[in-house]
Amino acid sequence: MTKDSYDLIIVGCGMAGAAAGLTALKEDLTVCIIERKKSEFVGRKICGELAPLKMVKWLEKEFSISLDYYSLKGLEICTLSGYVDSTQGVARVRDPLCTIDRWQFGQVMMKELLRRGAEFCHEVVTGPVWRNGVHGVKTHGRSYYGTLTVDCSGVFSALSRGLWQGLGSSSSIGLGYKENVILEEPIPKEYAAIIFDNSIVPSGYFWFFPKGKCELNVGAGGMALHCAPFRKAVNQVLKSYPCFRVKEKNSTGYGALPLGAPLSSMVAPGLLVCGDAAGQANPLTGEGIAPSLNAGHMAVTTAVEAIRRKDVSVAALWKYNYDFMQKFGRIFGSLLPLRDFMVSLSVKELKLLLQNVITDEVLYELEENEPSYTLKTILTTAANAARNPSLLFKLGRAVGRMSILRAIYDRYPKDPRRFPQWRQHAAAWGGL
Template sequence: MDRAASRWVLVMVPKFDVAIVGAGVAGCLMAAGLAKKGLSVCLIERKPISKIGVKVCGDALIADSKLKEIGFQPPKGYVERELYGFKVYVPGLDVITLKAKVLLLDREGFGRWLFERALDQGVTPFESTIAINPIISDGWVKGVKVKRLNEPPLTINSGLTVDASGVASFLRRKLPREWWVSEEVTRYDLALCYREIRLAEGFDDDYCSIYYDQAISPMGYLWIFPKSKGKVNVGVGLRMNVKAPLREVLHHHLACDPRFNSSRILHAGWGVVPARHPLKCFTSNGFMVIGDAAYQATCGLGEGLRPSIVSAYLAAQEAAEAAYYGLEDLWGYNVKYLKTLGLAQVQSAAFTYYFERLSDERRNKLLSNFAEGSFNLEAFLNFKIDAKILAHSAKLGLQQFKELIGEWRLVREVKSIYTAYPEASKNYPEWSLRADNFWSKIKASTY
């Protein structure tokens, strides 16, 4: 990283077209995209250079049609293994197979490559720099105040300020509460994760494994993702309002799997991930929020890499084409995200809220409609229930069919709400009330 270090300098007059806080996947991609189009961009990162790319993560990137559409593919040198999808395990049921191209990444190397890519486009980096506050004037965000250790605070002026700071969402949380982008997030909306990278021999699985078991991980899940050269990414995630000894939960599960009998831990760490639907609005005057900072992760899978890549691309596209950086100029980013990948995510979130509150008996009745089946992941996340599933459900019995129809009605309602996402900001307040009413009902378990 010597070349990067030599370019990591503070400028005397910090004025940029775009200031981005967070040099993670979303931040680096958006910075590179905008700089490539000729905009002056700075990238503000609290970590030192040596830690760029280091993150507790499942390391799995779903390489679906959306990534193909935007033309993104990680370099082969950072892909440790390619798998065929996910196998979902629930006690008392046959395995559910979700087919997809899944790339297990060298997460640290991938993150550093993205950062280097941004530098190659001329992005100005601010390393070991903490974002303190957004600069707000006349209802606009006009930059960000930052600070380095042992140095006085510095004001960075920018036409557009972007929060890509991850789930902490440092800037967004300090905006005026009445702004639409300042949606409140609770502990229930977040999941605490404990993850290990283990060396275990004999792992020849071609699928990622996800386990849902109320007895082991209430309101959460465990995962086992095989990588290359005997490495395995294993972990557990639970909503933060649920108290449980995560490390012990994971170790108890692994102790029941003979493949881990002689395994050893190479790395262990903790992280927090979004466990809710995306924010309803990602923009304001002079401001955008992307990636985990916008809670753009897929509930049930804990998937954040693909959403971060897609949101960075869409946000950069909208910002580059905007005549100004006002709310209306940037509004298309909201529409494009929430009517594409976001549409699948709100359906997944609705189902997850519903699923978590079911008893084990009702869970099994619902999932038995899909047990021993193989499905395309994209279709499954969009809850496309075809004639084959309906026929199978009818054969299982009335209770199973009722659970399936109950799920379908729930998903159909949230899909209809977000399909009607307003094309213009003037219609947002009325739409937002409708969406809020839906999420309030489902979180209160009125379904």
């Protein structure tokens, strides 16, 4: 028998929903999770299954959850020929990563939620219960009431559609095709790889993420607007390199993910939005698992305070916006020009950059640090290489835009009254 009202209603038991639920239960809130999948299918999702190793360690520390994973040394960015022969130009980010089994991960998280006292309802949410704010959700058969609602329903959000404009336009939705491949012979790869080749995948990339010595999660993805026949592209690549002798394939299929900037505000009265529903994936790499887990945790940390103070207004929930933008928004927002630049390159141009300009250190700095410092590094390196001035000009322009967007996101307002002005400024620079 379900209760009439909860502290927290969570829509969707994916990455964001599970982290939100576990955080709330740790704080003794009452939690109802409404999920459209049957419990045995929770976690089943088309995904590259790559995540930072520190995320697995965080789950262990925070919620005593342990997962099976395959360790990787970091991420390589290369061309197809560079993947097979690294002397052809490869840039590496040496931040430890791992591949997980997404279905097993989802099941472990759900069982932990149930063990800690969450209520799990297998229903499809159709919209919010709205009375000057969100007071819960409607399904086909009934309404569920909560002091706060957390929308974690994924890329085609069940709730935020009617409340926000902007997210969900086809220009910011990405598509990916994925296969789990068992190889006949081991391939000695210690890095996950993202491979750009716009002659096969325009506006996108391939990924090769090892899941074991003879197992790879392989896929191709990109912006939905330029939807290429990804399945054909993956098969073409696997066939053209003798090192991939495929014994068996499983878990194949297409999936969608957000590849734009995150929602500029992820709160409304009585509502917080997390994960893909809020556009919280890295637009360059498509990484969304760790940001979604983090967002679920951050949102509920703010929610706990709001519920205790009996104030679920936008002002009371704003801290979540601010925290997310400080940690992820500033990086994701500013990576948009770099993503557009990378997918615009021909294989020849990319090879030139990877061999001469985009070194491992530059890549790391572009992601983590201040892009304008990186610009200096790039131009100094480029001056030495000096082979293709127009390409270097395009790169310089992309890094310049990154720098401006980073500065805009760094000034994300702490006070919601300053938000309209900030939003206007960010939109004018193409950061939303």
